[in-house]
Amino acid sequence: MAHSGNKPRVNTSAIVMTLYLVFLLLPIYWLLNMSLKTNEEILSVFSIWPRNLTFANYATILTDASWYMGYVNSLIYVVMNTVISLLVALPAAYAFSRYSFMGDKHLFFWLLTNRMAPPAVFALPFFQLYSSVGLFDTHIAVALAHCLFNVPLAVWILEGFMRGVPKEIDETAYIDGYSFPRFFIKIFTPLIASGIGVAAFFCFMFSWVELLLSRTLTSVEAKPIAAAMTRTVSASGLDWGVLAAAGVLTIVPGALVIYFVRNYIAKGFALGRV
Amino acid sequence: MEKTVNQKAWFLILPVLILVAFSAVIPLMTVVNYSVQDTFGNNQFFWAGLEWFEELLHSERLHDALGRQIIFSLIILAIEVPLGIFIALNMPKKGFWASLCLVLMSLPLLIPWNVVGTIWQIFGRVDIGLLGYTLDKLGIAYNYTQDSFAAWVTVIVMDVWHWTSLVALLAYAGLQSIPDAYYQAAKIDQASRWKVFRFIELPKMQGVLMIAILLRFMDSFMIYTEPFVVTGGGPGNSTTFLSIDLVKMALGQFDLGPAAAFSIMYYLVILLISYVFYTVMTNLDKRDGV
Structure with missing residues (x-):
């Protein structure tokens, strides 16, 4: 009985998942498809796969500095942001997970409110702030601006993971004569390595996908790839093939990062709170 | 988990506070500053009080x-x-x-x-x-x-x-x-x-x-x-x-x-x-x- 009742359910699950994944992948496939066509083919015939396979669109991007520097710029500020966010978030998350002190709950919520702040609200003041301190159009400006939402998130995730580490470990280490910095680096950090990985993944993700602030804070030197794409849309009369190729290339770093954290991803999305 | 009371934990939070203050509080104060002033260009600002807020609360554009x-x-x-x-x-x-x-x-x-x-x-x-x-x-x-x-x-x-x-x-x-x-x-x-x-x-x-x-x-x-x-x-x-x-x-x-x-x-x-x-x-x- 139980078996005959189980069998069809397994199959419906597979069907549901297949349909959902097709729904997810179809638009991405279409982008990939277009990136491998010439503009004439895109605009003249409607084809499900490229008839004249061409890599010219990718060649355009990989040989033109104004294109590929966009990727380099994006990666530079994303990595900077991830490093800064983690460095400041680690001690703070430890404090929140281990100690209670004056105003801790309010402080924690206040930090989270920054994650809730609409970037649109901050675009103009950021522009003025970073222009006045001479950081406009630098990578560090974007990296610092993205800290606005990444630091609270990193604190939140790390705190969740740190809560899962028993306090007895800290106490034993102190009795054994470890100083706080040594304990933190030698013993504690390896224990929450997966949490750090997940936090880094999220910082990377939200910094990588953000456009409004990074576009507002840069003009030439640190222009992110996302902004380079929007400019092409308006200026060069819609070069669909190159646009699609640029889009496909922006998916690659994300896909690589996902592959590395795939085993922690579900727990990570629950911010360590499962 | 029972947490120990320790006011020194503030020092661990300090880096976050400084960073977030720089990237959130300063810009937010700029916004507050603008919201109560009016300008005619040339960096000349005039006190406008709650005028903008009143205007927006009745603005159809915002409601929509x-x-x-x-x-x-x-x-x-x-x-x-x-x-x-x-x-x-x-x-x-x-x-x-x-x-x-x-x-x-x-x-x-x-x-x-x-x-x-x-x-x-x-x-x-x-x-x-x-x-x-x-x-x-x-x-x-x-x-x-x-x-x-x-x-x-x-x-x-x-x-x-x-x-x-x-x-x-x-x-x-x-x-x-x-x-x-x-x-x-x-x-x-x-x-x-x-x-x-x-x-x-x-x-x-x-x-x-x-x-x-x-x-x-x-x-x-x-x-x-x-x-x-x-x-x-x-x-x-x-x-x-x-x-x-x-x-x-x-x-x-x-x-x-x-x-x-x-x-x-x-x-x-x-x-x-x-x-x-x-x-x-x-x-x-x-x-x-x-």
């Missing part, structure tokens, strides 16, 4: 944008939360297929938001997009640049495409944490599938679902890039959400005063609703922790 925003966020939550739970329930539990599903499902989350917009802009076009072309061939009138209903559908389907996986992954993480013993007990009691869901899975997912709802609410309420790329807020103003309107006002028309007042009210609305979610969430945490 707020209305659209609320409807949009509610539709998003109403579709993505049940769909996400449903997908999570159907995901393979472990092994190769589970990893594959996780990786493929996370893919849309890692695509820059303007590229998400570009993908759907292309996908929905009647001449070169698969979706638009197919609908057109089926005889369904679909043109998201001219028809506001089509524009809404496109923006909503795009958001469902983009973010349902987040809800599904959270719900999946919640499901994974349920011990097998619970299911065995349910089997012995001959509980129906629905009862297993209602009395075992749903309560166990409560915590993560609150996170999902909180994140989805916040982010859909701040949505800017994706609809901006696809529809540019149009046709007319039909998909002009709060952020799009705000950027138009602040960076487009450079109306600093009204834009700043707008920003503050916008922020406060999000804070208020998020605070409610957050309180519910921490209370759930506490109850589970006992």
Whole structure:
């Protein structure tokens, strides 16, 4: 009985998942498809796969500095942001997970409110702030601006993971004569390595996908790839093939990062709170 | 876990405080500053008091944008939360297929938001997009640049495409944490599938679902890039959400005063609703922790 009742359910699950994944992948496939066509083919015939396979669109991007520097710029500020966010978030998350002190709950919520702040609200003041301190159009400006939402998130995730580490470990280490910095680096950090990985993944993700602030804070030197794409849309009369190729290339770093954290991803999305 | 009282913990928080003060408090004070002043150019500012706030509270433009925003966020939550739970329930539990599903499902989350917009802009076009072309061939009138209903559908389907996986992954993480013993007990009691869901899975997912709802609410309420790329807020103003309107006002028309007042009210609305979610969430945490 139980078996005959189980069998069809397994199959419906597979069907549901297949349909959902097709729904997810179809638009991405279409982008990939277009990136491998010439503009004439895109605009003249409607084809499900490229008839004249061409890599010219990718060649355009990989040989033109104004294109590929966009990727380099994006990666530079994303990595900077991830490093800064983690460095400041680690001690703070430890404090929140281990100690209670004056105003801790309010402080924690206040930090989270920054994650809730609409970037649109901050675009103009950021522009003025970073222009006045001479950081406009630098990578560090974007990296610092993205800290606005990444630091609270990193604190939140790390705190969740740190809560899962028993306090007895800290106490034993102190009795054994470890100083706080040594304990933190030698013993504690390896224990929450997966949490750090997940936090880094999220910082990377939200910094990588953000456009409004990074576009507002840069003009030439640190222009992110996302902004380079929007400019092409308006200026060069819609070069669909190159646009699609640029889009496909922006998916690659994300896909690589996902592959590395795939085993922690579900727990990570629950911010360590499962 | 019992926490020790230790005021020195403030020193560990200090770096975060300094950084966030620089990147949040200073800009926010600039906004507050602008919101109570008027300018005629040349960097000359005049005290305007609460004038901008009063003007905005009666502005139809803001009311319309707020209305659209609320409807949009509610539709998003109403579709993505049940769909996400449903997908999570159907995901393979472990092994190769589970990893594959996780990786493929996370893919849309890692695509820059303007590229998400570009993908759907292309996908929905009647001449070169698969979706638009197919609908057109089926005889369904679909043109998201001219028809506001089509524009809404496109923006909503795009958001469902983009973010349902987040809800599904959270719900999946919640499901994974349920011990097998619970299911065995349910089997012995001959509980129906629905009862297993209602009395075992749903309560166990409560915590993560609150996170999902909180994140989805916040982010859909701040949505800017994706609809901006696809529809540019149009046709007319039909998909002009709060952020799009705000950027138009602040960076487009450079109306600093009204834009700043707008920003503050916008922020406060999000804070208020998020605070409610957050309180519910921490209370759930506490109850589970006992």
